[in-house]
Amino acid sequence: MKQLLWLIGICLTLPLNAQHFEEFFEHRTLRVDYIFSGDSKKQQISVDGLSTYPIWAGKTKKLAINPLKGNGSIRVNDETTGELLYTYSFSSLFQEWLDTDEANHIQRAFENTFLVPFPKKDVIITINLFDISHKRIAKLSHKVSPNDILIEKKGFEDITPYRILQRGNVKNPIDVAILAEGYTAHEMNRFYQDAEKAMESIFNHEPFKSNKEKFNFIAVGSISKDTGVSIPHKDRWRATAFGAHFDTFYSERYLTTRNVKSIHDALAGIPYEHIILLANTDQYGGGGIYNSYTLTSAHHEMFEPVVVHEFGHSFGGLADEYFYEQDTMTDIYPLDIEPWEPNITTLVNFESKWKSMLKEGTPIPTSSSDTKSYPLGVYEGGGYSTKGIYRPAFDCRMRTNTFANFCPACQAALTKLINFYTD
Template identity: 40%
Template sequence: MNCKSIFTIAFVLISYAGFGQVNFDRYFENKSLRIDYMMGGDSNSQTVFFKQIKEEPNWGGSKINLVDKFGYGTFRFKLIDEASEKVIYSKGFNSLFQEWQTTAEAQKIKRAFYQVNVMPYPKNKARFVLESRKWDGSMEEIWTYNIDPKNYFIGKENPASVPFTKLMGKGDPDKSVDIAFIAEGYTKNEMEKFRADVKRVAGYIFDVPPFDRYKKRFNIYALESVSEDSGTDIPGEHIYKNTAVNTTFYTFDVDRYLTTFDLKSLHDISANVPYDQIFVLINTDRYGGGGFYNYYSSCSADNALSYEVSSHEFGHGFAGLADEYYSSEVAYEDFYNLKIEPWEPNITTLVDFEKKWKDMLKESTPVPTPRTEEYINTLGVFEGGGYMSKGIYSPVQDCKMKSNKMKHFCPVCERAVEKVILFRIGE
C-alpha cells in the first residue's frame, strides 16, 4: 500500500472518530427489518403509500457504523428509538422515482414506484422517518411509520428459497462488504454461465483501485434466480422477455439505460443472503446498465464494454458518485440546482468547494481549470458534469465516471470510494 493510501485511511479514520455511533447489541437483533412502500407523484409532488413490513433472517451491514455520516442521496431514512428519541440507524439513497420527476413525462402524468428500505431489526419501539431532499438541498420529512417489533402484522415468513453460491470472501458479514449478484435473464440451464459471469464481472470491479486493495474484505454471492426466458426486454425493438426481476432497456426512453422497477422481487431474492449491495447481472451482450445509490447496480454481462460499465455503475450504487458527462443523451431536465452544492462527492458548483476536493489541488492549479491540453493530466476543476455543460464542475477532463475511455477512477472518485469501503467494513 502506498503512502497516499495510508494517509487517506488515516484521514478517514480520524474524521469518523469524532462521530458517535450506537451500540448494535443494545438496540438491534442480528436480522433485518424491511419496509416496502409506493412513492408516487409527478414533477411537483410526491406521496407515500405503505405496502408491507416484514422480518428477514440476515443482516449484512456494519454493526459499528449504523448512522450515516456522508449526507449522500436524494432521499434518506432514519430509525429513531421511541424511548430516547435517538437516531439509531440512518441511510441515504437514490431512486428511479426521483430521476423520473425530472423528465418531461413527469410534467404530464403521475406515476408510482415501488420502494424498499432495509435496516437492522430493532429490539424496542421505534419510528421510521423518510426524508426527501428539497430543491434548496435541505431534507424534509415526507412520511413516518411507527414500529413495534412485537406487532404480529410484521411478516415473518422465510424468503422464497433461491439457490446461491458464495464465490468469494471469508469475512464476517458485519466486517465485510457483501455483494448479492442477482441472475437476470438466465434460464435454469444457464446457471453455470451465470456463476462464471459473476466471477468475471466481480474481477472487473476488483481490478479497479481502490477495490483492488480491499478485495479480501468483500464477500461475493451469486444468487441463481431463474428466468423463463434468456435475455431482457428491449422495448424499442419490440422484444419482451419473462425474467426474474423484470429488467428493461429504454428506461425513460433512453436506449442504453438498463434498469428494473421491480424492487420487490429484487429484495425478495437478495434476502437469502446477508448483503450490503445488490448487483443485477443481466444476460445480454447489448451495451447498458444503471446504478442507484444504496439500492442496486446493473450491467450487461457480455458486452465488450462490460469491464468499464460494471465499475462505473457500481460507483453510482456503492459510493454515490455522479456522472461526469455533460453531452450524452439523458432524459433529465434541470437535474441540479446551480445555486447550491450538489451532494455527490465528485462534482461541484463551487458554491461550497471547501467540502469537495479543494484540499487535493496544487496551489498552482487555476479554479476553474481550462479544458486544454496543458491540463490534460491535471487534477483540477473543469466545467461540465452531471449532465450539464455549464455551472457544474468535475475533477479531471476524463474519468471512469465520464467515459468508457478511462479504466480507473480519478483521485477524487477513488478517495470517495475508499471512504465508503472503510465505513461499511466498520473501520
Template identity: 60%
Template sequence: MNYYFYLQKAEFSPIVCTFADKHKYTIYMKHFSCIVLFLGITIGVYAQNFADFFQNKTLRVDYIFTGNAEHQSIYLDELSQLPTWAGRLHHLSELPLEGNGQITVRDLTSKRCLYKTSFSSLFQEWLSTDEAKTTAKGFENTFLIPYPKQPVEVEVSLLNPQGKITTSLKHIVRPDDILIHQRGTTHVTPHRYLLQSGSAESCIDVAILAEGYTEKEMDLFYQDAQKACESIFSYEPFKSLKSKFNIVAVGSPSADSGVSVPRESQWKHTAFSSHFDTFYSDRYLTTSHVKAIHDALSGIPYEHIIILANTDVYGGGGIYNSYTLTTAHHPMFKPVVVHEFGHSFGGLADEYYYEEDVMSDTYPLNVEPWEQNITTRVNFASKWEDMLAKGTPVPTPVSEKQKYPVGVYEGGGYSFKGIYRPAYDCRMKTNDCPVFCPVCQRAIRRVIEFYIP
C-alpha cells in the same frame, strides 16, 4: 457524529502556557479538561452500541413512492424480517453521503436517533421527466435496517435537487408485530460465494443476481458474475481493499432468456422484469420491480446489489444504495459494470456531459451537489479543494490536463457549463479510461471505511 469536527471547532484558550508559569498552566489544563469532558459526554451520547438497540436480524421495509412533478407521497407497503443483519455495526446515526432520500430510525419513547441511511430512487429521476408533468405513478422501493429490540419510529424523506424535503412519512414499527413477514427461513435462492473474506458482520456483502438467465443458463451466469467480480477488483481502491468484501452470486432463474427491449417490441418474462428504454432513453436499463429483487435475496446476507442482464445490447443503470443493473455480453461489459457500481455503491455522479446542454435540471447551479466527484463551486471546500496542487488554475483549462491530473474541469453531471469534474478523464466519464480519478478513489475509499472501520 464527527468527533474530529468537534475537536477542530473547539475554541482553545489564547492563553500562552509555559511550565515556568504554574498559574497559567493550571488555567490551560482546566480549559483542556473541559474540552476532554465535553468530548467524552458527546461520545457517550452519540456512539451507540449496536447490541443495545438492535437484534442480529434485518427489518426489510417496502414502500411505494407515488405522485407527479408537483406532488409526491410515500406509503408503507410491507414489513419483513430477515434472519441476519449484514449491515454496518458502527456509525449508526451517521450518513456516509446525503443522497436524494434518507431514512431515520428513532427510539419511540425518547426520539433518540438510533440509525440513519441514505439513498436515491428511480422515482425521483422520473420526476424530472416530461411524463411526470402530465401523469402520476407509483414506484416500489425497498430498504434494509437493523431489527429493533424495542418499538421505533421510522421516518423516510425524499429530497428535491435543492436538498429540501418534498415529502416524508413516519410510521411505528413494533418488533413483535405478528404481521411482519418472516422471510429467508425456508426457501433460499441457490447461490455460491465468489469471494468470502470474512463474516457478514466484518465485511461488505455484495450480491450479484441473474436476470434473463434460464435454469439451463446458470453456468453462464456464474461465469459472468466471476468476470464482474474480477473487473471491480481490478480498479483502485477496490483492489487494495478487496479483503473488506464478500461477493455472492445468486442464481435467480428466468422463464425467458434475455431481457425486454420495448423499442423493438421485445418483451420477456424475466426474474425482475427489467427493460431498456427507461424514460424513453435507449440505453437506460432498469427495473421498477424492486420487491422481486429483495425476495430473491431473502436468507442470503447482502447490503449492495448488482444485477447482470443476459444480453449483448449495450446499456445499464446504477442507483445509489438501490442496485446496479448492466448487460453481461456487450464488449464493454467490464468497464460498464464498474462505472454503474460507482453510482450504486460509491454514490458517484456521472462526469460526462452534452455540449448542447448548458444547464441540466438535475443539478441546480446554486446548490452544491451531494455527490463527491462534481461541484458547482458553491461549496468547493467540501469537495476536493484540498487535493489541488498549489497554483492549480480554477477552472482548469483542458490544455493543462497533463500538468494537473486533479483540477477543476468544466463539464460534468450532464451539463456543459456550470458543473465541474476533478479530472480530464475518469471511469465515471468514459469507458476508455482505465482508472477512477484520484478524487473518485478517495470518495469510494471513504465509503468503504465508513461501513468497515
C-alpha cells in the same frame, strides 16, 4: 448444511464491541417496503409491507451517521426517547422520474425497499425524499413494533441458490450480491461465470483492488422463464425474474427495473448490502442508483467498464462526469447549490470536495490544455452539463468507458466510503 454453516460464520464475525447496536437491535433484518408515488407537483410515501430476515448484514457501528446525503434518507428513532438509532441515505428511480416531462402529465407509483436492523423496542421509522435543490418533498413517519404479528418471515427457508465468489477477511466486510436477470435454469453456469467476471472487473480498479479483503461477493442464481431481457424499442418482451427492460424514461440505453420487491425476495436469507443485477443480453446499456442497485448488460463488449461505472453510482454515490455538447441541461443540477455527489462541484462549497487534494497553484477552473500539468484539477463539464459544473480530472471511469481508472478524487471518495463501512 453449507449455507447454514456459512451464515453461522458470518454471525460469529460480527463486532463484539458493538454495545450500542446490541442495546437496541437484534442481529437480524427488518425489511420495509414502500410505494413512492405522485407527479411533479405532489409526491407521497406509503407503507407497503413489513418482513424480517434471519440475519443482519449491514453496519453495526456509526449507526446514526450518513457518509453521503443522497436524495433521500431513512431514520429509525426510539419511540420513547426520540433518540436516533440508525440512518442511511439513498436515491430512487422515482425521484429521477420526477424530472422527466412525463411527470408533468401523469401520476406513477414505484416500489422501494429498505433494510434496517431489527429493533428490540418500538421505533419510529421516517422516510424523507428531497428534490434537486435538496428541499424535502415528501415525508412519512410510522411506528414499528417488533412484536407485530404481521411482520412476515422471509429467508428462513427456501433460500435462492448461491455461490460465494469472494469472502472478505475483516470483521464486518461489505456484502455485495450479484443476481441473474434473464438467465434460464440451463444458463446458470454462464451466469456464474459472468458474475465472476463482474467481480473481477471491479477488483481490477482502485481502490477496490487494494481493499479486496473488505468485501464479500455472492452470486445468486435467480432463474428466469425466458432468456434475455425486454427491449421495448425493438418490440421484444421477455418474462424474467425481475422484469428488467431498456428504454427507461424512453432512453434506449437506460436499463432498469421497477420490480424492487422481487429483487429483495430473491435475496431473503442471504447477507447483502449492495446489489448488482446482470442482464443476459448483448444490448448496450445499464443503470446504477445509489444504495439501490446496479443493472448492466453482461454480454456487450463494454460490459467490464460499464459494470464498474454503474457500481460507482450504486455503491459510491458518484455522479456522471460526462456532458452533452448540444444541451447544457442545467436543470439537472442547480448551479447555486453544491451537489451531494463527491466527484462534481458547482464551486458553491468546493472546500467539501477535492479542493484539499489539489496541487498548489492549480487554476480554478482548470483549462483542458493543462491536463499534463494538473492531472487533478477543476475541469468544466460534468453532471450532463457543459457549463457551471466541474469534475476532478479531464477523464475518469465516471466519464468514459475507454478510460481505465477512477480519477484520484473518485478513488479518495470510494476509499472514504469503504473505510466508513468497515473500520
